[in-house]
Amino acid sequence: MRRVAVIGDGSYVEVIIKGLKEEGFFVRLIVNKGSDREMETAMADELFRIDLRSDKALKNLAFLEGELLIVITQNIKEDLFLTLTLRSLYPNHKIYSVSTNGDEARKLKMAGANEVIDMYHVSTHRIENLLHKPIATKLLDTFLSQNSPIEFREIEVEQGSKLDGVKLSEVDLSSFDLLFLGLIDRELGKHFAFITTGYDHRIDSGDLLVCLGKKEALDQFSKSQAQRSTG
Amino acid sequence: MLHLLSKPIIAFSLKLASSARYRATKRFFYNLLNNDDYPPKKFLDIFMISLVALSVGILVYEVRHKVPPWLLKFDIYGITLIFLLEYLLRLWVHDDLHRRIVEEHEKARFLEAPFRLRKPILASVATRLRYMATPAMIIDLLAIVPAYRPLRLLRVFVLFRLFKLLRYTKSINRFIEVVKTKRFELYTLLFMLTFIVFVAGIAIYLFEVNANEDIDSLFDALYWALVTISTVGYGDISPVTTPGRAVTIIIIISGIAMISFVTSVIVSAFSERLDELKEERIVEKVSKSNDLMLIYGFGELTQNFLMLMKRRGDLQDYVIIEKDPTKLESARKITPYVILADPTSEEILVRLGIAKIELTVLALMDDEIENLYITLHIKSHKPTAKVIALAFNDEMVGKLKLAKCDDVVHPSLATSQMLQAAIAKPALFQVLHAMLTGHNVAKMHEIYVDNSSALIGKEVGQIDFKRYKLLFLGIQRGGIGGEFYFKPAADFVIEKEDVLIVMGLSMSVEFFMEQLAKGTEL
Numbered sequence: 001m002r003r004v005a006v007i008g009d010g011s012y013v014e015v016i017i018k019g020l021k022e023e024g025f026f027v028r029l030i031v032n033k034g035s036d037r038e039m040e041t042a043m044a045d046e047l048f049r050i051d052l053r054s055d056k057a058l059k060n061l062a063f064l065e066g067e068l069l070i071v072i073t074q075n076i077k078e079d080l081f082l083t084l085t086l087r088s089l090y091p092n093h094k095i096y097s098v099s100t101n102g103d104e105a106r107k108l109k110m111a112g113a114n115e116v117i118d119m120y121h122v123s124t125h126r127i128e129n130l131l132h133k134p135i136a137t138k139l140l141d142t143f144l145s146q147n148s149p150i151e152f153r154e155i156e157v158e159q160g161s162k163l164d165g166v167k168l169s170e171v172d173l174s175s176f177d178l179l180f181l182g183l184i185d186r187e188l189g190k191h192f193a194f195i196t197t198g199y200d201h202r203i204d205s206g207d208l209l210v211c212l213g214k215k216e217a218l219d220q221f222s223k224s225q226a227q228r229s230t231g
Numbered sequence: 232m233l234h235l236l237s238k239p240i241i242a243f244s245l246k247l248a249s250s251a252r253y254r255a256t257k258r259f260f261y262n263l264l265n266n267d268d269y270p271p272k273k274f275l276d277i278f279m280i281s282l283v284a285l286s287v288g289i290l291v292y293e294v295r296h297k298v299p300p301w302l303l304k305f306d307i308y309g310i311t312l313i314f315l316l317e318y319l320l321r322l323w324v325h326d327d328l329h330r331r332i333v334e335e336h337e338k339a340r341f342l343e344a345p346f347r348l349r350k351p352i353l354a355s356v357a358t359r360l361r362y363m364a365t366p367a368m369i370i371d372l373l374a375i376v377p378a379y380r381p382l383r384l385l386r387v388f389v390l391f392r393l394f395k396l397l398r399y400t401k402s403i404n405r406f407i408e409v410v411k412t413k414r415f416e417l418y419t420l421l422f423m424l425t426f427i428v429f430v431a432g433i434a435i436y437l438f439e440v441n442a443n444e445d446i447d448s449l450f451d452a453l454y455w456a457l458v459t460i461s462t463v464g465y466g467d468i469s470p471v472t473t474p475g476r477a478v479t480i481i482i483i484i485s486g487i488a489m490i491s492f493v494t495s496v497i498v499s500a501f502s503e504r505l506d507e508l509k510e511e512r513i514v515e516k517v518s519k520s521n522d523l524m525l526i527y528g529f530g531e532l533t534q535n536f537l538m539l540m541k542r543r544g545d546l547q548d549y550v551i552i553e554k555d556p557t558k559l560e561s562a563r564k565i566t567p568y569v570i571l572a573d574p575t576s577e578e579i580l581v582r583l584g585i586a587k588i589e590l591t592v593l594a595l596m597d598d599e600i601e602n603l604y605i606t607l608h609i610k611s612h613k614p615t616a617k618v619i620a621l622a623f624n625d626e627m628v629g630k631l632k633l634a635k636c637d638d639v640v641h642p643s644l645a646t647s648q649m650l651q652a653a654i655a656k657p658a659l660f661q662v663l664h665a666m667l668t669g670h671n672v673a674k675m676h677e678i679y680v681d682n683s684s685a686l687i688g689k690e691v692g693q694i695d696f697k698r699y700k701l702l703f704l705g706i707q708r709g710g711i712g713g714e715f716y717f718k719p720a721a722d723f724v725i726e727k728e729d730v731l732i733v734m735g736l737s738m739s740v741e742f743f744m745e746q747l748a749k750g751t752e753l
Contacts, residue, residue, distance in 0.1 A: 154658045
């Protein structure tokens with residue numbers, strides 16, 4: 001089971017932990033000693049109260065290899081301190097954080113965070129989209145909701161797949177009733193290439209595709225990928 | 232005599248009271264003369280200001296030049312007639328004699344008492360006389376007087392026409408209103424000034440009248456005292472005796488103090504009213520627009536939103552309502568359109584005239600409960616307003632929907648979704664991030680099929696979206712609550728009012744629309 005440690009007890013920690021639990025993560029919540037956060041309210045699997053300013057206490061948590069660390073104290077100074085400390089104590093772990101503006105995001109990245117989610121960046125654009133493109137925005141909400149029949153899915157191109165060696169422009173997913181949004185071309189790094197840019201990448205095994213379609217169609221497509229790799 | 236005329240007068244008054252045309256006419260003139268929010272008043276104000284300027288201009292020009300007779304006649308008769316008409320109209324709209332007569336008549340009938348016509352007439356005359364005694368009406372009357380040109384002295388009353396400008400210029404009126412708030416302080420200073428001038432004047436008269444050839448009378452001494460205390464100091468009269476100079480020293484120091492006091496009183500009056508004045512200007516400006524956005528709360532989200540809209544050059548008329556004075560100061564550094572008000576204020580909604588305009592409301596206060604209140608508050612006043620509110624948890628989202636909030640912004644949920652994607656699905660995270668933050672390559676667009684669109688009747692398979700580098704997601708039919716056809720079949724026929732949902736660069740969509748408008752084969 002994948003493990004995540006959420007450090008801090010910002011007011012939206014519950015929402016984040018709930019989402020992670022739904023994805024099947026084992027969640028450890030680490031809060032400051034003086035915090036009155038209850039495990040029940042946070043729905044975490046384990047709760048630790050430590051002095052977040054103590055290197056020793058953080059070291060004693062002994063995060064496992066591959067365990068992901070999320071820093072959310074809702075105080076930028078604390079977030080920066082924690083991120084820097086965790087980076088120095090756990091140099092190979094992935095650290096995620098949440099900021100409220102671009103300046104904070106830059107500082108957190110400098111402090112060692114691998115990924116920073118700008119909390120209000122998405123919401124700002126959401127307001128803009130609700131005002132100018134309400135239909136498209138609501139559709140996107142639908143695609144992202146838990147029970148939507150249409151969803152996004154990330155699919156890895158397996159070795160020996162029919163798509164291996166095919167150019168983007170030649171991809172035809174019509175038989176699967178899917179839309180192909182783009183891919184991460186491993187050869188070119190971790191950057192996602194959208195199909196709308198017009199660049200005609202060649203798909204290789206190991207590349208990550210992102211498709212949009214009905215659950216059944218996506219399942220069928222994933223299965224067809226797996227079948228080809230064994231057949 | 233009045234007794235004989237009672238019946239016809241009552242009948243006439245009742246007829247006027249029931250006449251919609253009469254009421255509408257009176258209301259029209261009342262608004263035209265008194266209601267600053269009535270659009271045609273602006274034209275009347277400009278017209279009257281022009282007449283005043285013309286009249287005063289003729290007076291000044293006449294001093295050294297010959298004015299054409301027709302222009303002079305226009306000034307004497309034409310302009311004066313217009314001013315007289317205005318004066319009479321103001322008197323007419325100020326009170327309703329017919330209404331008083333009707334009320335008195337009904338009262339008399341109810342009490343079974345004799346009807347006295349004199350009472351309502353006297354009451355109306357008294358009201359009008361009081362009105363005529365107000366400074367504005369006195370100025371209006373004096374502005375009519377210069378018509379009688381043979382009496383040269385009366386010509387100077389043309390200058391009173393300049394005072395008429397006070398009626399038509401809001402900024403001067405505002406200045407007067409602000410100064411009025413410090414009436415007590417200013418009267419006190421005026422009294423002190425008068426006292427010092429008199430004392431100093433008398434003193435200098437006593438000390439200098441026999442030694443100074445420039446001071447012949449008490450008037451000269453008082454004149455000197457006023458010129459000195461106001462720090463003007465023409466130099467036409469100067470003290471020559473030692474006691475006179477001593478008095479001068481005292482009066483100069485007093486004068487500096489007086490000027491400072493007066494300045495500080497007026498400045499403090501303005502400072503106290505500065506926020507109100509700024510607000511009035513904002514309200515005046517935005518109440519003229521047909522499409523207004525009200526933003527409650529100046530937090531991070533509001534700031535980010537404003538910056539984004541300014542970058543896009545896509546900001547409609549808006550007003551921010553903030554109740555925290557410290558946030559207000561920060562807001563004013565970024566935008567002037569901020570009002571300090573309680574979100575619960577109904578008065579602000581009335582002043583903004585929301586009943587007559589398209590209204591969008593963003594409830595972005597830091598407190599979710601306030602956002603809920605704002606939603607209900609706005610919807611109760613204007614059910615058609617579009618309300619987008621900020622929430623921080625799922626329960627509040629539900630409550631906002633119950634309150635008929637049109638859309639909810641839930642940053643925690645979005646953050647959670649992004650975090651999950653970032654952790655578990657790096658490719659999907661990039662897609663979501665790009666789509667949710669409006670990256671050009673991943674923007675979703677709506678192509679609306681209006682009645683005249685060339686897309687009507689076309690099959691989806693006939694449109695080569697790939698050529699325009701657009702990813703065609705599907706068609707929304709029946710508006711927001713309607714049905715979405717994801718990736719419809721090639722023979723799916725497009726109908727009017729369908730909305731095509733595509734993804735791609737803005738320039739791709741623009742090019743597509745251009746080709747569509749040209750009738751090019753898509």
